[in-house]
Amino acid sequence: MGRRKLTLKQERFVDEYLIDLNGTQSAIRAGYSAKTAGQIAEKLLRKAEIRELLAARMKERGDRTAVTADRVLLEAARLALFDPRRLFNDDGSPKGIHELDDDTAAAVSGIEVLEQFEGSGKDRVFVGYLKKYRVADKNSALEKLFKHHGLYERDNKQKTDPLSELLKGLTGNVFGAGAAAAGGDEDED
Template identity: 30%
Template structure:
């Protein structure tokens, strides 16, 4: 730890609060005359400067979230462990929903943010792309299957039939 006199420590602490060297010197107990001419020299003192830098760095580390803390927070969201209280305004007043867990979109977004920080190798990227292609193919097949079933069972409603007629050049009257 940096060794300062009590007066130097008071000056440094006051300077951290106010950012004004002259006022800080006076509050620390230096005479106004000395403060007016030598306050900037106090800031150039390597011992005082080192103390101020150390305190400011410590303050910043307490206020600023570190990467590990951010990852922990994202992980609790992605796992659905975090809960929040929601307030919904209605005509009858405010409804409070306590212990609401993250919905699927919030959890997915947290997972995406986590995965951005973990590079995947070329093989992993290829597997991911193949899985996405397989998913798209399966969704297209399902949509086609549903459309075929609706058409074959005669459940195509009148509006859809009218649209089909118009598209094929009919007048839509049936």
């Protein structure tokens, strides 16, 4: 049995979802009621046809733009692991932008170059440039990598109360079995 074809509205939802990955707003922009957009988006995103089309379009976009999950992780790693010493020559002078290696250049979020003069009027003489590099937020990049690698989840598991975890495990295995046998399973759709 083949997959059902998506409606024009559902296809529009997919197009809108690819813009910002916000289901509720995508549903509204696709023409669904603002009042029920959250529930509609949730239902749409569970449909296999929608998920398949989203995956295909995301892959197409990744191929077209060369922005892949691997590339995004690489860029986050460049920011997170940035070493400011690489902005300087061995003598302590700042490197020019063309002298920076790719990883260091990726961490630079802005450059300000000011001409420096001494004297005034006819006696004014150019003495050099003042270079100011602004670098991306390292903590933000580290936090994103922590989340990607599940490091917060591991940390949170270490902070749980062992007694609560034991009781939770027993409730699901021992008490849950009796409740299910008695017909008390409320999670069934």
